[in-house]
Amino acid sequence: MTKVLLIGGRGFIGSRLALRCLAAGFSVRVADVELPAVDQITSPDIEYVAGDFGETPDLDQMLDGVDIVVHLVHRAMLLGLDSSMLPEIERNVMPTIKLFDRCLEHPGLRLVFVSSGGTVYGNPDGRRPIAEHAALRPISVYGTSKSMIEKALGLYVAQRGLRALVVRPANAYGPGQLPFKGQGLIPTVMASALQGKPVTIYGDGTAIRDYIHVEDIAQGIVAAMTAGGNGEAYNIGTGRGVSINSLINDHIRPLVVAQGLDIDLRYVESRGVDVSYNILDTAKLANVCGFIAKTPLENGIAETWDWIARGYSRAGRPMAGSSRLP
Structure with a gap:
């Protein structure tokens, strides 16, 4: 059975994604900084591990025996004008690139990076749905951090053979x-x-x-994870x-x-x-992976x-x- 690791899987999107992965027939391991309390465990079939993915011993424990990694973590989402990129890089960009390096040591491993369709594109040139080929021009520290990770991931795919793809959810709610x-x-x-x-x-x-229900995001991630192409990016939104x-x-x-x-x-x-x-323009996810938000x-x-x-x-x-x- 294919085993999926959700790094940051106790969060808002990760919790739904864990259940959706189980429903799709995957074995699921959730990794987060703390183990859940008994009343927070959503299914007895989910394996939980605690640790910091930025620490090599913890990360090695998380990666042991898994086939797919979904990276959902973002520490301290910063949107203010006074936010600095240096601590943002240290908190989020550098640990994620270390994750890429570690994934290369597991042949056949696939990685899904959960980016941000609501911030990485910045202000578009026109008022029409934004497709994946649009330029990434974020105007916040958070969006810039996400786009930096996307660019680094593209390099790892092109030059080092990492099997990976990007999903860009719209504004989540639910x-x-x-x-x-x-x-x-x-x-x-x-x-x-x-x-x-x-x-x-x-x-x-x-x-x-573009507001999209968390259940649709979870299903969209599973669709991209199952049928998406290597090195590709997929918007997950409603198109409205x-x-x-x-x-x-x-x-x-x-x-x-x-x-x-x-x-x-x-x-x-x-x-x-x-x-x-x-x-977000959602045609690519629909045409390639067969998913439309419902x-x-x-x-x-x-x-x-x-x-x-x-x-x-x-x-x-x-x-x-x-x-x-x-």
Whole structure:
């Protein structure tokens, strides 16, 4: 049986991906900095190991006996203008390149790098879906770090024979995504409404995003992992966009108002690190790997609201068990 290693597999996307890999018939090992608590184990069929993939002994334990590696880790996602590239390179780029080197010592091993379709392209030349061949012109430290790793991976594929591919998910959302973490507008808006907190919107709210349910991302990664070509990159999105204002006012607010609550929006000056338009062209993943995202935004928003409403109290703190998947 093919064994898949998910580095960072206890995170939001990784947790769903682990279950999806099991469903696809893979044996699954999840590696993260800590072992899960008993009530956080989503399946008894998943093997868990603890360690730091940047440390060689830990990494060797993670890689032992696996056939496919999915790299999901990104330490301290930085978006601010005052963020420095030097610590970002030390935290994320250098350990990942060391991972590439170690993978070369395992003949036949395949690697999937989970990049960021929402940030690596930067601001596109036109307002149309962005295909994989578009230039990578990120405007944030996070996006720059992801694109640097992509470029390094391309070198390893071309010159050193590493078998690998890249997936670029759009803006992820869904049950299990924690609010107030600097990423994940949808759960943050919902939890803020429950707890009576204001929501800060950078800019005027007209920025367009491609929001994709985490289950679709997990299925898209499995599709690329199974049928994707060596050295290729694949967008994982919906091909449809919605403005931040529409997302909040048309999709989230009606659910909040139905519970006798409201959303307090506070608009502030743009940070200068957020792209104004990002919709991913998904034709390549559909044509090559046979995958198309299926979850309508309204369904996914409702599912996420149910999860947030169950897990987050109005007292301002998460309730017990709130991080578990539905």
